[in-house]
Amino acid sequence: MGATKVEAKTTKQMSLKIHGMTCANCALKIEKSLKKLPGVSDANVNFAVEKATVIYNPDEANPAQFEEIINKLGYSVPKSRVKLKIVGMTCANCAQKIEKKLNSLDGVSSATVNFGMEMAMVEYNENVITVAELKQSVQKLGYEAFSTDEEGSADAEREAREREIAKQKRLFIFSAVLSAPLVLYMFAEIFSWNLPSIFFNKYFQLILATPIQFYAGWQFYVDSYHNLKNKSANMSVLIALGTSAAYLYSILATFWGDVIGETTVYYETAAVIITLIILGKLLEAVAKGRTSEAIKKLMGLQAKTARVIRDGEEMDIAIEDVIVDDIIVVRPGEKVPVDGIIVDGSSSLDESMITGESIPVEKKVGDEVIGATINKHGTFKFKATKVGKDTALAQIIKIVEDAQGSKAPIQRMADKISSYFVPAVVLIAVLTFTIWYLITGDLTSSLLYATAVLVIACPCALGLATPTAVMVGTGKGAENGILIKGGEHLENAYKTQVIILDKTGTITKGEPELTDIISLSKEWNEEKLLRITASAEKNSEHPLAEAIVAGAKARGSQLVDPESFHAIPGHGIEATVEGYHVYVGTRKLMNEKNISYSEHEKDMEKLENDGKTAMLIAINNQLVGLVAVADTVKDTSAEAIEALQKMGLRVMMITGDNVRTAQAIARQVGLKPEDVLAEVLPEDKASNVDKLKKEGYVVAMVGDGINDAPALASADIGIAIGTGTDVAMEAADITLMRGDLRGIVAAIRLSRQTMRKAKQNLFWALIYNTLGIPIAALGFLSPVLAGAAMAFSSVSVVTNSTLLKSFDPMKGFK
Numbered sequence: 001m002g003a004t005k006v007e008a009k010t011t012k013q014m015s016l017k018i019h020g021m022t023c024a025n026c027a028l029k030i031e032k033s034l035k036k037l038p039g040v041s042d043a044n045v046n047f048a049v050e051k052a053t054v055i056y057n058p059d060e061a062n063p064a065q066f067e068e069i070i071n072k073l074g075y076s077v078p079k080s081r082v083k084l085k086i087v088g089m090t091c092a093n094c095a096q097k098i099e100k101k102l103n104s105l106d107g108v109s110s111a112t113v114n115f116g117m118e119m120a121m122v123e124y125n126e127n128v129i130t131v132a133e134l135k136q137s138v139q140k141l142g143y144e145a146f147s148t149d150e151e152g153s154a155d156a157e158r159e160a161r162e163r164e165i166a167k168q169k170r171l172f173i174f175s176a177v178l179s180a181p182l183v184l185y186m187f188a189e190i191f192s193w194n195l196p197s198i199f200f201n202k203y204f205q206l207i208l209a210t211p212i213q214f215y216a217g218w219q220f221y222v223d224s225y226h227n228l229k230n231k232s233a234n235m236s237v238l239i240a241l242g243t244s245a246a247y248l249y250s251i252l253a254t255f256w257g258d259v260i261g262e263t264t265v266y267y268e269t270a271a272v273i274i275t276l277i278i279l280g281k282l283l284e285a286v287a288k289g290r291t292s293e294a295i296k297k298l299m300g301l302q303a304k305t306a307r308v309i310r311d312g313e314e315m316d317i318a319i320e321d322v323i324v325d326d327i328i329v330v331r332p333g334e335k336v337p338v339d340g341i342i343v344d345g346s347s348s349l350d351e352s353m354i355t356g357e358s359i360p361v362e363k364k365v366g367d368e369v370i371g372a373t374i375n376k377h378g379t380f381k382f383k384a385t386k387v388g389k390d391t392a393l394a395q396i397i398k399i400v401e402d403a404q405g406s407k408a409p410i411q412r413m414a415d416k417i418s419s420y421f422v423p424a425v426v427l428i429a430v431l432t433f434t435i436w437y438l439i440t441g442d443l444t445s446s447l448l449y450a451t452a453v454l455v456i457a458c459p460c461a462l463g464l465a466t467p468t469a470v471m472v473g474t475g476k477g478a479e480n481g482i483l484i485k486g487g488e489h490l491e492n493a494y495k496t497q498v499i500i501l502d503k504t505g506t507i508t509k510g511e512p513e514l515t516d517i518i519s520l521s522k523e524w525n526e527e528k529l530l531r532i533t534a535s536a537e538k539n540s541e542h543p544l545a546e547a548i549v550a551g552a553k554a555r556g557s558q559l560v561d562p563e564s565f566h567a568i569p570g571h572g573i574e575a576t577v578e579g580y581h582v583y584v585g586t587r588k589l590m591n592e593k594n595i596s597y598s599e600h601e602k603d604m605e606k607l608e609n610d611g612k613t614a615m616l617i618a619i620n621n622q623l624v625g626l627v628a629v630a631d632t633v634k635d636t637s638a639e640a641i642e643a644l645q646k647m648g649l650r651v652m653m654i655t656g657d658n659v660r661t662a663q664a665i666a667r668q669v670g671l672k673p674e675d676v677l678a679e680v681l682p683e684d685k686a687s688n689v690d691k692l693k694k695e696g697y698v699v700a701m702v703g704d705g706i707n708d709a710p711a712l713a714s715a716d717i718g719i720a721i722g723t724g725t726d727v728a729m730e731a732a733d734i735t736l737m738r739g740d741l742r743g744i745v746a747a748i749r750l751s752r753q754t755m756r757k758a759k760q761n762l763f764w765a766l767i768y769n770t771l772g773i774p775i776a777a778l779g780f781l782s783p784v785l786a787g788a789a790m791a792f793s794s795v796s797v798v799t800n801s802t803l804l805k806s807f808d809p810m811k812g813f814k
Contacts, residue, residue: 024463074226
């Protein structure tokens with residue numbers, strides 16, 4: 001598992017938005033074509049979010065090739081456009097230089113620079129490059145660039161979605177108005193209604209049906225053309241085949257009925273099928289828009305402007321123009337524009353939109369603030385440390401976007417079925433027509449039954465089943481401070497059987513305090529022993545060392561810098577202080593240095609049985625004292641562990657602490673003695689994870705420190721506590737934005753609920769097609785009902801996924 005998480009340094013990953021896909025087969029076709037390109041190591045196309053993710057070697061492949069392939073297949077990569085006002089150009093050569101630079105950037109489709117107007121018009125892919133990066137490239141050439149915001153990209157996706165909804169709404173109204181008389185005719189035929197004779201006139205029906213067939217239905221013909229040209233088939237092919245067969249048969253019956261011996265027409269069948277399918281596409285587009293609302297909410301959190309201090313004056317500037325090291329002023333009620341560190345003032349901040357934590361967090365000088373959080377009370381100044389795409393909010397949005405564009409492993413089955421589905425359906429339809437015609441000799445009924453097979457069998461619902469559930473699930477996670485990096489990790493969380501919790505900073509607060517200093521030698525009083533011990537630990541970054549140093553300072557000790565210092569991971573430290581050779585650490589360290597401690601073993605055990613971490617102090621190779629530190633358990637750890645155990649999961653704790661201390665902590669949080677892994681060196685955490693995996697368990701590892709990163713990467717699912725280090729978060733598959741173990745419970749609950757929805761969707765999609773095709777082939781389903789059922793199936797799958805939005809993964813917690 002760990003080996004697959006880091007791509008080779010020579011590869012890059014990019015995303016492309018794709019318009020024009022109508023079903024999962026479209027996505028598979030694009031995916032296969034992209035994978036065939038030299039230099040492309042992997043490609044993933046998600047029908048539900050209309051996005052392709054490509055991993056490639058930039059020396060062998062480039063985004064322009066990907067767009068070219070997609071366009072050749074009959075789809076399009078939507079572009080964003082931006083106008084940049086450029087200051088500093090002195091001649092046409094300046095414009096040419098800037099134009100050449102912009103056109104050389106990955107993600108830029110075209111760029112033209114007008115020297116006279118001092119304007120650059122850039123067409124670009126917003127998933128590959130941002131407006132800020134475009135401006136930076138111009139600035140590096142020695143010019144200034146400003147966005148005019150006339151044609152910005154922030155709402156490109158929403159606008160495209162709204163255009164699609166508007167288009168389908170317009171086509172549906174057009175089709176519905178024209179097909180209404182045909183529907184009345186259809187019911188009149190069934191129920192022997194008396195209608196004006198014009199309703200039964202074939203030429204009147206032809207006039208109504210033709211615009212529906214070739215205006216409203218033209219999108220299906222165009223899409224079919226591109227698919228067939230590229231030797232593939234999709235939903236549009238089935239729709240075009242089925243409705244064309246009914247329409248053309250009706251044309252023959254209208255003008256050459258006497259010749260073919262058939263005079264019954266079925267204009268209403270073709271027209272109503274197209275109308276119903278357009279309605280289905282309209283409802284589907286609306287529902288799909290709702291599944292991605294989490295991204296829109298996150299984007300809406302960002303402040304639009306920032307109040308910076310430049311040249312001693314306060315000024316309001318656009319958020320895009322904030323740079324690192326800017327000093328920014330935030331007043332009560334305002335949003336924090338970017339990430340940074342407070343340099344003046346204090347306040348309490350509402351961080352719920354990022355972490356899910358509802359209680360405001362007190363902030364003072366030196367504390368970090370996160371962009372998009374809300375200042376509740378005081379005014380403060382902070383220095384910007386992360387701007388643009390580097391902010392926490394931007395990273396969260398990217399994680400959610402990537403996750404929503406990913407595929408869960410369960411989707412592979414649906415993709416495989418879809419790839420063979422359309423050709424198989426066409427074959428079944430041909431066989432249906434042939435068999436019925438041979439049995440009955442009735443051309444009309446044979447054609448209708450074959451048409452019903454073609455229309456009922458669209459695999460749209462199959463393609464939407466898993467992606468829509470993943471989209472809503474990952475979005476719901478982000479709203480609760482749970483960042484899930486992809487569908488694969490969502491599914492692995494669902495399968496988890498064993499959860500291993502790191503102790504320090506995960507189960508405990510990670511803020512240990514000095515509790516005891518015990519002298520074992522008459523030559524050393526406790527005050528001097530603590531001063532030398534704390535001075536020896538002064539250069540260590542270990543939380544226990546920091547607790548000793550902080551405790552010594554609090555007791556008035558005057559510390560000195562050690563002459564030498566060496567950390568021994570998992571054992572302790574070795575240092576020289578004021579000429580004394582000092583060891584502070586575990587029994588293992590003393591054993592390695594041949595320093596006897598056996599007569600003081602009971603003193604160690606007493607401290608450890610109280611849940612304290614006891615360390616031995618040796619000076620000049622003689623044992624002279626003990627120092628103890630206690631790390632208190634988080635208030636919610638026991639509640640979270642109990643909830644995990646009730647969910648049927650085995651919960652274990654892993655720590656470098658000795659057995660007694662570890663067991664004392666385990667007792668406090670309700671862990672069984674056999675589920676404690678103690679005295680584990682940092683480098684051995686991953687091997688403990690691997691051991692459980694080899695026993696057949698699906699293992700989740702939870703940690704917050706650099707030492708946890710290898711174990712997080714090795715586990716089937718790595719979960720990082722967001723209060724920990726960036727390294728741990730990078731190695732993890734799921735990140736909890738706050739240090740509350742109940743977030744693990746929420747993540748597992750969410751994964752189970754999401755996969756439950758995905759399986760429900762797949763079941764109904766498969767059952768629908770499995771039952772629908774034979775029912776249609778046996779003549780028990782009219783083409784019109786088949787069209788209605790097909791449209792309903794896609795909408796029902798998407799709607800079922802959106803029900804996840806009402807699920808509360810934190811329900812039941814205090």
